[in-house]
Amino acid sequence: MPGITPDTEVRFLPGVGPRRAAALAEVGIVRAGDLLLRLPFRYEDRSAHRPVAELADGDSAATEVLIASLSVRPTRRRNLRIVELRGHDASGPVKATWFNQVHLKQILRPGQRVLLFGKVKKPFAGAVPEFANPGYELVTGERERSAAGSAPLLPDAGGAPGEPASGDPGPGAHAGRIVPIYERVGSLTPRLLRTTLHRLLEGGAAVGPGQLPEELVGRMGLPSRRQALEAVHFPPDGASLAEFERRRSGAHQRLILEEFFVFALGLRMRRRQDRVDRPGRHTFTVDDDLRDLVRWVLPFRLTSSQRDALATIAEEFQSPLAMRRLLQGDVGSGKTIVAVIAALIVIHHGAQVALMAPTEVLAEQHFATIRALLEPHRIRVVLLTAGLGAAERRDTLQAVASGWAQFVVGTHSLIQDGARFRDLGFAVVDEQHRFGVAQRRTLVERGGGADLLVMTATPIPRTLTMALHGDLDLSELRELPPGRQPVSTLIRDSAGLPEVYARVREEVGKGRQAFYVCPLIEESEELPGAGVEARFRELSEGPFRGLRVDFVHGRVPAARREAVMSAFASGELDVLVATTVIEVGVDVPNATVMVVEHAERFGLAQLHQLRGRVGRGSDPATAILVVGGKPTESALRRLQVLEATTDGFRIAEEDLAIRGPGDFLGTRQSGIPPFRVADIVRDAEFLRLARKEASDFLASPAAATDEGTRILAHVRETWGERFGLTAGG
Ligand code: ADP
Ligand code: MG
Numbered sequence: 001m002p003g004i005t006p007d008t009e010v011r012f013l014p015g016v017g018p019r020r021a022a023a024l025a026e027v028g029i030v031r032a033g034d035l036l037l038r039l040p041f042r043y044e045d046r047s048a049h050r051p052v053a054e055l056a057d058g059d060s061a062a063t064e065v066l067i068a069s070l071s072v073r074p075t076r077r078r079n080l081r082i083v084e085l086r087g088h089d090a091s092g093p094v095k096a097t098w099f100n101q102v103h104l105k106q107i108l109r110p111g112q113r114v115l116l117f118g119k120v121k122k123p124f125a126g127a128v129p130e131f132a133n134p135g136y137e138l139v140t141g142e143r144e145r146s147a148a149g150s151a152p153l154l155p156d157a158g159g160a161p162g163e164p165a166s167g168d169p170g171p172g173a174h175a176g177r178i179v180p181i182y183e184r185v186g187s188l189t190p191r192l193l194r195t196t197l198h199r200l201l202e203g204g205a206a207v208g209p210g211q212l213p214e215e216l217v218g219r220m221g222l223p224s225r226r227q228a229l230e231a232v233h234f235p236p237d238g239a240s241l242a243e244f245e246r247r248r249s250g251a252h253q254r255l256i257l258e259e260f261f262v263f264a265l266g267l268r269m270r271r272r273q274d275r276v277d278r279p280g281r282h283t284f285t286v287d288d289d290l291r292d293l294v295r296w297v298l299p300f301r302l303t304s305s306q307r308d309a310l311a312t313i314a315e316e317f318q319s320p321l322a323m324r325r326l327l328q329g330d331v332g333s334g335k336t337i338v339a340v341i342a343a344l345i346v347i348h349h350g351a352q353v354a355l356m357a358p359t360e361v362l363a364e365q366h367f368a369t370i371r372a373l374l375e376p377h378r379i380r381v382v383l384l385t386a387g388l389g390a391a392e393r394r395d396t397l398q399a400v401a402s403g404w405a406q407f408v409v410g411t412h413s414l415i416q417d418g419a420r421f422r423d424l425g426f427a428v429v430d431e432q433h434r435f436g437v438a439q440r441r442t443l444v445e446r447g448g449g450a451d452l453l454v455m456t457a458t459p460i461p462r463t464l465t466m467a468l469h470g471d472l473d474l475s476e477l478r479e480l481p482p483g484r485q486p487v488s489t490l491i492r493d494s495a496g497l498p499e500v501y502a503r504v505r506e507e508v509g510k511g512r513q514a515f516y517v518c519p520l521i522e523e524s525e526e527l528p529g530a531g532v533e534a535r536f537r538e539l540s541e542g543p544f545r546g547l548r549v550d551f552v553h554g555r556v557p558a559a560r561r562e563a564v565m566s567a568f569a570s571g572e573l574d575v576l577v578a579t580t581v582i583e584v585g586v587d588v589p590n591a592t593v594m595v596v597e598h599a600e601r602f603g604l605a606q607l608h609q610l611r612g613r614v615g616r617g618s619d620p621a622t623a624i625l626v627v628g629g630k631p632t633e634s635a636l637r638r639l640q641v642l643e644a645t646t647d648g649f650r651i652a653e654e655d656l657a658i659r660g661p662g663d664f665l666g667t668r669q670s671g672i673p674p675f676r677v678a679d680i681v682r683d684a685e686f687l688r689l690a691r692k693e694a695s696d697f698l699a700s701p702a703a704a705t706d707e708g709t710r711i712l713a714h715v716r717e718t719w720g721e722r723f724g725l726t727a728g729g
Pocket of ligand 1: 303335
């Protein structure tokens with residue numbers, strides 16, 4: 001199709017009218033280039049396409065026939081009915097049979113042409129060849145069934161009136177080869193998508209030059225973009241079906257690497273933009289005075305990973321490149337003290353430090369911890385949250401602006417309410433997944449390029465870290481401080497609840513506290529009795545009568561939520577019934593039991609995060625995972641991972657493997673970049689490769705050539721908004 005380029009809107013493509021274009025737009029396909037990247041989700045080998053007369057017993061073949069009749073007949077076995085199709089092509093008659101697929105009568109009608117593919121039976125020479133349970137696809141019209149045995153076809157609305165005809169290219173695209181199977185989009189059947197892509201590629205539509213440097217393509221022996229797109233949609237003769245299905249054909253590799261390469265360039269460019277001129281910052285050195293101070297402040301010996309992280313941070317403080325670092329460590333691994341010691345370096349040199357926490361309770365806890373550590377050494381720590389009274393808040397803002405406040409702890413008030421710093425040198429963001437990239441950038445910009453440390457307790461597999469936080473360098477705390485008692489984890493079903501209640505009462509009897517987690521705020525039909533408020537009433541009137549019990553969840557007004565949380569933190573409550581709002585950060589060392597009802601509804605990483613809320617003191621703690629109803633075998637096996645290990649990173653890997661990245665992080669706030677071809681889990685090795693190639697490329701003269709300029713412009717267009725790339729970056 002001469003004249004068609006990747007920028008051509010799909011509604012101008014033959015066979016795609018305004019109505020279908022609208023359906024395509026809903027899945028993000030607006031231009032021909034988008035459509036070209038909508039890859040088949042599987043392939044079918046229909047290469048043996050033959051006239052009926054040539055079919056032999058035992059063949060795997062595909063044949064296009066005209067349907068003469070369709071009948072359903074019972075068999076002697078109860079519940080077994082056979083659908084029989086009779087038809088023919090120019091060379092002779094053929095039969096096809098399916099077991100129990102009576103609905104086929106609605107789909108396959110006499111007079112229609114259908115493509116059958118599968119195993120052929122022909123018991124003797126003159127017999128009518130028969131396909132047993134074949135896959136099929138209607139040739140005329142735009143309905144499609146690609147494989148026998150899958151879900152019944154949805155009623156097909158067909159094309160809108162006035163929709164242009166698809167111009168089906170016939171068997172050339174649909175049989176006699178390895179055939180691509182696409183996910184249906186609105187009224188665009190897999191077959192119609194195949195037709196459209198076939199015409200697009202055959203017709204010689206321009207596909208654009210691609211975004212991989214020629215040098216890299218040559219060095220790695222990759223196909224050109226055009227070759228890759230052609231092959232990935234219409235695999236060449238003799239291609240390995242298995243390789244294509246695993247997305248490991250050369251064509252797939254090229255497209256995956258290309259997509260990651262552009263992304264990785266975006267990350268590097270973001271990083272390069274953080275290079276700021278900071279005269280004097282290189283004097284943030286560690287001298288003897290500072291060493292003495294640190295020794296005084298430190299309440300314990302650092303673990304070796306805490307020491308490593310600090311050494312890296314201290315080094316980066318002296319670099320002209322602003323620090324953008326992620327400190328990842330399991331709950332309880334001791335991230336706070338790393339941030340506090342790093343802060344000492346900055347404060348020692350006269351600059352200010354800000355720490356931003358996601359909730360008021362957390363901010364208050366940090367404030368208390370940090371004040372206890374630093375005020376004895378005459379370091380001035382202030383708290384800035386929305387909870388301050390007007391006068392107090394004015395004074396605090398003033399103290400921050402004048403530079404009197406050296407360490408400012410707060411919530412997002414730090415970025416919202418016009419807080420001005422005199423000289424912000426170092427910003428720390430705790431529990432980062434609650435904040436967006438834009439928010440942390442805002443905080444850092446308050447400091448004209450302050451160093452940034454992001455702390456997260458959500459251990460995520462490295463592959464996801466690269467995609468989610470690829471603009472940050474990574475430090476990991478992979479060990480817990482010594483002497484920590486691991487939380488022991490028990491799995492019970494609802495029959496075990498009386499024992500669970502007894503356990504909670506026993507701990508409370510010893511002066512300890514308990515978290516009681518329910519999956520829902522309100523009742524639902526699907527999970528009766530699982531709502532926080534209902535469970536709160538039942539528990540406080542029944543098994544926990546006489547104990548001090550309260551509840552929180554996300555819809556409790558913020559002020560009341562804060563009040564309940566701090567009542568629990570200060571020991572005024574025995575049992576807190578809650579949703580996962582308690583997941584983040586709250587530190588109540590006196591809490592020694594955590595019960596989670598309907599534990600099978602939670603992700604492993606989330607359960608791990610939850611149980612990290614107990615065992616923060618010196619007493620042994622227990623997490624009791626109560627499974628609801630009749631747990632499936634696989635649900636139990638999943639939960640047993642938690643019994644077996646307390647290594648958050650291992651749990652995260654398992655969870656990711658079981659649930660896939662979308663669910664793993666929660667689809668809405670996942671923040672996973674929207675890749676079209678690549679998959680960060682399946683293709684992790686390519687992301688690593690792309691990162692290395694991208695950084696080499698940017699550092700080489702190639703980046704300044706015409707090709708380089710074109711590629712970088714494409715990066716800005718694709719990722720500029722997400723990464724805040726400026727024109728020069
Ligand atoms: P998290 O990484 O979950 O934020 P914290 O920083 O809150 O963990 O630390 C958890 C607890 O461990 C705190 O009570 C802290 O004082 C203590 N802690 C941290 N580092 C060490 C260490 N090296 N030795 C002993 N205790 C430590
Ligand atoms: Mg913490």
